[in-house]
Amino acid sequence: MKRDMGTQSGSASVWRMAAASVRGVSHARADQVCQDAHAVGLLPDGVLVAAVADGAGSAALSEVGSALAVDSARVVIAASGTSKLPDATDTEGWREKLASAFSIARAHLEEEAEKRKVDLNALATTLLLAVATPEATVVMQVGDGAIVMGDADGGARALTFPLHGEYANTTVFLTSPDALETAQFGLYPAATHLALFSDGLQRIALDMATGTPFAPFFAPLFRFVANEPEAAAAQEQLTSFLSSPRVQERSDDDITLVLAARLIG
Amino acid sequence: MAETGRLEDAVEFFSNPEPRCPCVLLLDVSDSMRGQPMAELNAGLHTFREQLVRDPVASKRVDVAVITFGSVVQVVQNFIPITRFVPPTLTTQGYTHMGAGILLALQQLQSYKKALRELEMDYFRPHVFMITDGEPRDEPEQVLERARKQLEAEERSKGVLFFAIAVEGADVERLRNLVVREPIDLKGRSFQEMIDYLSKSVSALSQSRFVEDAQQPMPPPGTI
Numbered sequence: 439m440k441r442d443m444g445t446q447s448g449s450a451s452v453w454r455m456a457a458a459s460v461r462g463v464s465h466a467r468a469d470q471v472c473q474d475a476h477a478v479g480l481l482p483d484g485v486l487v488a489a490v491a492d493g494a495g496s497a498a499l500s501e502v503g504s505a506l507a508v509d510s511a512r513v514v515i516a517a518s519g520t521s522k523l524p525d526a527t528d529t530e531g532w533r534e535k536l537a538s539a540f541s542i543a544r545a546h547l548e549e550e551a552e553k554r555k556v557d558l559n560a561l562a563t564t565l566l567l568a569v570a571t572p573e574a575t576v577v578m579q580v581g582d583g584a585i586v587m588g589d590a591d592g593g594a595r596a597l598t599f600p601l602h603g604e605y606a607n608t609t610v611f612l613t614s615p616d617a618l619e620t621a622q623f624g625l626y627p628a629a630t631h632l633a634l635f636s637d638g639l640q641r642i643a644l645d646m647a648t649g650t651p652f653a654p655f656f657a658p659l660f661r662f663v664a665n666e667p668e669a670a671a672a673q674e675q676l677t678s679f680l681s682s683p684r685v686q687e688r689s690d691d692d693i694t695l696v697l698a699a700r701l702i703g
Numbered sequence: 704m705a706e707t708g709r710l711e712d713a714v715e716f717f718s719n720p721e722p723r724c725p726c727v728l729l730l731d732v733s734d735s736m737r738g739q740p741m742a743e744l745n746a747g748l749h750t751f752r753e754q755l756v757r758d759p760v761a762s763k764r765v766d767v768a769v770i771t772f773g774s775v776v777q778v779v780q781n782f783i784p785i786t787r788f789v790p791p792t793l794t795t796q797g798y799t800h801m802g803a804g805i806l807l808a809l810q811q812l813q814s815y816k817k818a819l820r821e822l823e824m825d826y827f828r829p830h831v832f833m834i835t836d837g838e839p840r841d842e843p844e845q846v847l848e849r850a851r852k853q854l855e856a857e858e859r860s861k862g863v864l865f866f867a868i869a870v871e872g873a874d875v876e877r878l879r880n881l882v883v884r885e886p887i888d889l890k891g892r893s894f895q896e897m898i899d900y901l902s903k904s905v906s907a908l909s910q911s912r913f914v915e916d917a918q919q920p921m922p923p924p925g926t927i
Contacts, residue, residue: 463759495910604861606722606825642716647823658713679710688716690760690910 452484452572452701456663456672459694460680462638463687473500473563474636474694477508479516485523486570487515488696492583492636494562494611495691499554503547503561507612510543511567526573529625536567536578537618544612562611566598566634570698575629579622582609583694584640586651588631588660594651598622600640609637630700631660638693642685664699722825724764724909725782725815728901729808731835732771733799735872740836741795743894748790750895754902755785761909762786764827768811772804773797774841782815798841801881802850805833805865809857816862830864830908832901838874839881851881858883864908870897 461472473493480486489508493500515523515535524531543565551558564581575597577585582600589595601622602609610620633656635643643655666672679685680693728751730744748769755761767788769780774797780788812829819826839847857863867878867886878886889897 602825605828607827641719644719645717646719646825652715652717654715655717658710658715662710662713675710679714682711684711684716687759 453480453486453570453698454663454666454672454701455480455486455488455669455696455698456666456676457488457694457696458673458677458680459636459692460677462689462691462693470495471501472692473504474638474692475501475504475508476634476694476696477512478696478698479512481516481520483520484572484700485520486568486632486698486700487512488568488570488632488634488698490564490566490583490634490636490694490696491612492564492581492638492692492694494559497562498560499556500561500563502550503563503613506546506550506561507543507563507565510546511539511565514539514542515567515569520571523569523571526571526628532569532574532576532625533623536569536576536623537621539567540565540578540580540612540618540621544617547613558613559611562613564609564636565612566636568597568632568634570629570632570700573628575626575632577622577624577626580610580612580614580617580620582637582640583635584644584649584651586633586635586643586656587626587629588633588656590630592653592657592660594653594656596644596649596651597624597626599649600637600644600646628700630702631656631664632696632698633659634694634696636692636694638689638691639685639695642688659695659697660699663697664701720824721763722827723766723819724761724827724905725766725768725812725819725829726905726908727768727770727808727812727829727831729804729831729833730769730771730793731799731801731804731833731837732773732793732795733837733840734773734795734797735799735837737795740870740894741793744834745790745792747894747898747901748793750898751902751905752785752788752790754899755906758906758909761906764909765905766815768815770804770808770811772800772807774800776800776803776807778807778811781811799835799837799839800842800846801833801835801839802842802847805850805854805881806846808833809853809863812863827909828861828864830866830905832866832868832904833882834868834870834897834901835878836870836872838877847881854881855883866904868897868901870894 491504493504
């Protein structure tokens, strides 16, 4: 499920993006739908907002939960208007802004659960959110998956890490009671390259023991998104990569990857 | 511009070790299993292995251990990757020391989890499948009580998922009093069906992710 908002007319297109969610092998085998979702948007003044959500495999309506979560988070950031976004140095202001996006997303899940007369856990989903301005990169995350920033030299730095408890197959969800208290938050310098991904990719993209991004994984992807001017072509190639046997045989779960590169100059 | 296929060639993958999915088969080998049932159970262990090895995910993650209980309880097979598991040939012996079997299974799991932590290996919540055709017999009440309490504590702290499978002859009511989760009643079904059910459940538990406490085995055959 995707929610792409086109480039806003009137503002210079300073970001190139590619985003795709594909169904994992085990979900395809069980004839389940893709439970991942993503949403990206370009706001005026060169501000990028990107969200990724991964619905829990065991939850009945998790594909509803993940789609609702990314939409809610994107809309909250977009609706506040870029003039009302905090300054690049205002850590607490940013923390509050992103936390409000997460609590509104959670409130929407609660409303939806009530409307459908189901337990909130039926909509269990993770949520990853990144806002990139020309001065700063701000991230918040509940659950697993990760957000990675690239530099012009092909290096990669983790802004968030996959979070799980004692067991590798349980994580915190936006619907968990302590979701917002345990959320990861970070304010970083402006990014030239950004990647957000669900847990389906983390085992090939990160050294899980340390949470370190594997640079030879990210560098070609960042080069690709920076050099592909056609949004539709970029999307198509990314989808084809994520659906390729080489990726699919290394991951049984749904896979979502959002890539963005800022055009310099 | 990049053409389709180029990303596939350019992107390199990091190789993380697969998370471990510990699975204990806790098997009743008391005298009531003599003859046909034991022969079918032994054959079933081979089927169990074959079915999991065929599963691309389970084959990389499942570590299986086999513990038997009769008049003695013993670890017949310590935790081993399913691909390297050589099914043992079990023989029947004596009474049904189920409580001692449960205690040994929990103890083995504790030390295996400790070993995995020391190796910094990721792991899933371990599960035990206890298969019985009877009820506890010739076992001191305090051993049973200790097993019941310890299992309850382990389930409460989310240390284990313990499933009791009742096959022909089992006393489901007594099992219900001993274990936390509702026993899976497969009385009247063949061993083949039971083994199919077992491998499908283990396979499902070895993949995907769970909302806390939502981990369940497959619904028993015939209920869906």
